[in-house]
Amino acid sequence: MLLLIPLAAGAELVAEWVTEARVPREADWRAAQQYLRQTRRDGDLVASAPLWTDPLARRYFGDLISLADAARPDATRYRRALVATIRGREHPDFQGWRETAQQRFGPITVRTLENPAPAQVRYDLIAHLHPPDARGFRVLGNDSLECQWRTGINVMGGGLGQGALAPPNRFTCSNEGWNYLGVTVIEDMEHRGRQCIWSHPVQGGVMATEWPEAQVAARLHGHHGLAYEAERGDDEGHIGADVELRALVDGEEVGRSLHHDGEGWKVFDFDTLRFANGTHRLRIEIRTENAGMRHYCFEGDLR
Amino acid sequence: MSAYVALLFRTARHLGFARDEGFYFAASTSYARWFDLLLRNRHEALTRTAIDQAWNINHEHPSLMKSLFGLSWLFLHEKWHLIAQESLSFRLPGMVMGGLGLWLVYLFGYRLTGRHRVGLMAAALLGLMPRVFYHAHLDCFDVPVMTMWVAVLYCHWRSLDGGFGWSLATGVMWGLCLETKHNAWFVPILVVVHWLVTRGGEFLSASRRGNFPLPLSLPMMALLGPVIFVGLWPWMWFDTLATPDGHPGRFSEYANFHLHHAYYNMEYLGFNWFRPPFPRSYAWGMIVFTVPAITLLLGLLGVSTQLTALARELSWLPSALAPARSAWGARLKTFADAWPEDRRGSVSFLLLGFAVPLGPWLSPKTPIFGGTKHWFPAYPFLALFAGLGFWALSRLFEAWLGERVTRTWLAVLCLGAALVLPAFSQTAHSHPFGLSNYTPLAGGAPGGADLGLNRQFWGFTTASLVPYFNAQARPGASVYIHDTTWDSWVMMQRDGYLRGDLRAVWQPAEADFSIVHHELHMNEVDYQNWVTWQSPRVAEVLTYDGVPIVSVYRRP
Numbered sequence: 001m002l003l004l005i006p007l008a009a010g011a012e013l014v015a016e017w018v019t020e021a022r023v024p025r026e027a028d029w030r031a032a033q034q035y036l037r038q039t040r041r042d043g044d045l046v047a048s049a050p051l052w053t054d055p056l057a058r059r060y061f062g063d064l065i066s067l068a069d070a071a072r073p074d075a076t077r078y079r080r081a082l083v084a085t086i087r088g089r090e091h092p093d094f095q096g097w098r099e100t101a102q103q104r105f106g107p108i109t110v111r112t113l114e115n116p117a118p119a120q121v122r123y124d125l126i127a128h129l130h131p132p133d134a135r136g137f138r139v140l141g142n143d144s145l146e147c148q149w150r151t152g153i154n155v156m157g158g159g160l161g162q163g164a165l166a167p168p169n170r171f172t173c174s175n176e177g178w179n180y181l182g183v184t185v186i187e188d189m190e191h192r193g194r195q196c197i198w199s200h201p202v203q204g205g206v207m208a209t210e211w212p213e214a215q216v217a218a219r220l221h222g223h224h225g226l227a228y229e230a231e232r233g234d235d236e237g238h239i240g241a242d243v244e245l246r247a248l249v250d251g252e253e254v255g256r257s258l259h260h261d262g263e264g265w266k267v268f269d270f271d272t273l274r275f276a277n278g279t280h281r282l283r284i285e286i287r288t289e290n291a292g293m294r295h296y297c298f299e300g301d302l303r
Numbered sequence: 304m305s306a307y308v309a310l311l312f313r314t315a316r317h318l319g320f321a322r323d324e325g326f327y328f329a330a331s332t333s334y335a336r337w338f339d340l341l342l343r344n345r346h347e348a349l350t351r352t353a354i355d356q357a358w359n360i361n362h363e364h365p366s367l368m369k370s371l372f373g374l375s376w377l378f379l380h381e382k383w384h385l386i387a388q389e390s391l392s393f394r395l396p397g398m399v400m401g402g403l404g405l406w407l408v409y410l411f412g413y414r415l416t417g418r419h420r421v422g423l424m425a426a427a428l429l430g431l432m433p434r435v436f437y438h439a440h441l442d443c444f445d446v447p448v449m450t451m452w453v454a455v456l457y458c459h460w461r462s463l464d465g466g467f468g469w470s471l472a473t474g475v476m477w478g479l480c481l482e483t484k485h486n487a488w489f490v491p492i493l494v495v496v497h498w499l500v501t502r503g504g505e506f507l508s509a510s511r512r513g514n515f516p517l518p519l520s521l522p523m524m525a526l527l528g529p530v531i532f533v534g535l536w537p538w539m540w541f542d543t544l545a546t547p548d549g550h551p552g553r554f555s556e557y558a559n560f561h562l563h564h565a566y567y568n569m570e571y572l573g574f575n576w577f578r579p580p581f582p583r584s585y586a587w588g589m590i591v592f593t594v595p596a597i598t599l600l601l602g603l604l605g606v607s608t609q610l611t612a613l614a615r616e617l618s619w620l621p622s623a624l625a626p627a628r629s630a631w632g633a634r635l636k637t638f639a640d641a642w643p644e645d646r647r648g649s650v651s652f653l654l655l656g657f658a659v660p661l662g663p664w665l666s667p668k669t670p671i672f673g674g675t676k677h678w679f680p681a682y683p684f685l686a687l688f689a690g691l692g693f694w695a696l697s698r699l700f701e702a703w704l705g706e707r708v709t710r711t712w713l714a715v716l717c718l719g720a721a722l723v724l725p726a727f728s729q730t731a732h733s734h735p736f737g738l739s740n741y742t743p744l745a746g747g748a749p750g751g752a753d754l755g756l757n758r759q760f761w762g763f764t765t766a767s768l769v770p771y772f773n774a775q776a777r778p779g780a781s782v783y784i785h786d787t788t789w790d791s792w793v794m795m796q797r798d799g800y801l802r803g804d805l806r807a808v809w810q811p812a813e814a815d816f817s818i819v820h821h822e823l824h825m826n827e828v829d830y831q832n833w834v835t836w837q838s839p840r841v842a843e844v845l846t847y848d849g850v851p852i853v854s855v856y857r858r859p
Binding site for chain 2: 005006008010015020022050052053054055056058059065067089155156159160164168184185187191227234235236
């Protein structure tokens with residue numbers, strides 16, 4: 001006892017110093033930045049691990065990380081990722097990827113990871129969400145009102161509980177600020193940012209987005225979800241209505257996916273093989289029984 | 304005590320202002336102006352109109368500390384110019400309460416055992432808890448109510464030896480404690496439970512003879528507590544229990560605010576908890592992750608050395624447990640004896656002093672948004688057990704030293720200093736990121752981030768970016784200040800720390816710079832910036848031990 005407690009005090013002191021000594025310095029991040037600039041090839045994803053280091057990656061490697069990369073739906077389309085890693089942690093997006101190289105910069109290790117089965121994306125719905133590639137509709141009964149494409153709108157709002165902001169370029173579908181189709185970033189249930197197409201459903205109707213000349217491949221792969229504060233429910237545990245996504249190619253349904261609150265950033269994957277290797281009219285319809293607080297968003301690609 | 308206050312005063316200079324501090328700056332100023340009016344025109348000040356006008360602001364919390372903050376500001380800053388920095392004048396009463404808390408703990412430890420070393424070690428370890436050190440700087444109520452909690456319990460403990468004076472003091476202190484923060488409502492529970500577990504048997508047998516020997520403190524508390532609570536809080540002078548038209552009065556409003564408080568958000572073990580059920584391990588987990596391990600270890604040792612005394616106090620325990628009791632006693636007697644036989648039930652009293660403030664978190668419905676500050680009243684008692692643990696250890700040390708050294712006291716002092724060193728080092732290193740600090744048991748701040756523990760709250764870390772803004776911002780630049788309140792932002796300017804031409808704005812799109820305080824549930828503000836700037840690139844990241852605390856976006 002006489003020795004044990006002073007030894008424990010000494011161990012606690014040493015543990016604190018070791019933790020502080022292992023913190024990466026500015027120079028380490030800068031050195032990693034130089035290496036990434038030299039090593040990165042077009043299409044490579046630059047990221048960091050663990051997840052909480054993400055702001056540091058966007059600080060030091062910001063010119064190598066686009067908005068689409070930072071708010072990616074998943075990492076399946078990337079062939080290679082360069083991951084600045086500290087504390088020996090993994091990034092959940094790269095589980096099962098093969099490490100082909102690593103380079104140390106003090107406590108930072110830049111790992112080169114290769115995707116064993118990268119997807120070949122032929123057509124990305126977000127990249128084509130603008131005229132003439134896309135059109136938007138608010139459908140109520142037999143009335144189909146075409147949404148108007150607007151650009152350079154001031155981005156308004158922000159702050160805790162404000163949710164996803166409306167982007168500067170978007171299809172506006174009514175005078176209601178929330179009723180638009182546009183590329184925003186939502187916070188998913190894991191608190192990660194996901195770039196997606198805002199498509200808040202309307203009561204008793206359908207929000208539809210069309211890509212008249214989509215280059216269809218074997219599958220329509222995507223995700224859908226709601227902004228965190230809308231999906232998590234209120235303090236009493238009340239949640240919102242399910243939201244249905246329905247995909248049609250040339251008017252023929254290829255799949256539908258129901259999103260239930262709590263499912264988070266949910267993947268969908270529809271077989272479009274019978275339309276593959278041609279351009280077709282792709283239509284995504286969003287509907288719900290009760291549109292209140294349905295801050296809904298989806299993304300997808302044809303691969 | 305004064306050294307601690309001086310240390311707080313010196314280190315508060317550039318410690319950012321928490322959200323709640325911003326609210327209390329405004330409330331305290333309003334109350335201070337009423338006091339000023341009271342001095343100049345008592346008749347006018349005592350009208351309902353004047354009182355409601357001044358005391359309406361922030362009336363969900365009692366007024367004692369806010370009154371002291373305001374009076375300190377009014378006299379020490381505004382009138383007598385003794386404190387140049389305005390924020391320090393508001394914060395000073397909170398710091399003094401922090402210092403008083405350490406002094407009371409020292410006194411308690413000394414009176415318990417007759418040993419200075421117990422009190423000194425307990426006070427040192429309390430003051431060197433990183434979270435306590437952070438909160439002790441603020442014009443808030445959490446450290447003051449910790450001090451008041453000790454003050455009430457100390458008075459009551461002294462009263463258990465008999466004597467009208469300490470009972471009277473208990474009643475007065477409880478009234479002041481109620482006027483400090485609502486934690487005080489748990490004191491009567493503690494007093495009653497302690498009375499029952501230590502003297503329940505006597506009470507039963509006496510009651511059969513028609514006697515009801517209750518501690519005198521209880522009626523004193525019942526008598527004086529409400530009088531002081533209402534008397535020192537002008538807002539409560541009108542419509543106290545009911546309005547003239549029969550609606551619930553102001554006391555009911557106050558009680559309902561706290562009984563039905565919003566839950567807010569808090570990250571713990573990687574999950575953002577925002578509604579019940581909350582994890583029952585929260586309080587214990589946070590104690591382990593934020594209180595230096597040496598304090599916990601000495602506290603555990605202190606408890607274990609007092610088990611014999613505890614068994615003696617709990618004489619009503621079934622006799623079947625008697626062999627176990629004596630077995631404990633035989634094993635633990637080596638380390639330390641309890642203080643001489645006392646009828647106060649001191650060990651159980653200390654245990655309750657620690658346990659009762661933590662009691663609310665046995666319920667999964669109790670909000671956890673306050674991190675550790677809501678159970679601060681438990682910490683002085685943890686520290687007292689740590690003092691007792693040190694006493695036991697130092698006695699072993701003295702026995703081991705035997706005749707080998709002549710100045711035993713110096714050797715014990717060195718041992719004490721060595722044991723305090725980890726707590727001192729962590730506390731020194733935690734400043735000014737007290738809420739981001741985690742102990743080596745958690746792996747420090749990076750370990751806390753790995754574990755998914757809350758990074759900060761209240762938006763006070765903006766102050767650490769002031770040198771950046773002062774250097775980088777063009778004249779008249781605007782800053783989206785996220786979780787920082789306007790009052791807190793402006794106070795940095797009134798203190799002359801932040802450039803006066805920089806403007807706070809409320810949406811990223813209006814800003815030249817936009818900040819995000821990193822808390823899990825606030826990630827959405829990051830993404831709002833991404834959409835606003837159409838880029839995820841940040842210009843600066845404020846870190847603590849490599850962990851992101853605040854990101855700064857800059858208009859491209």
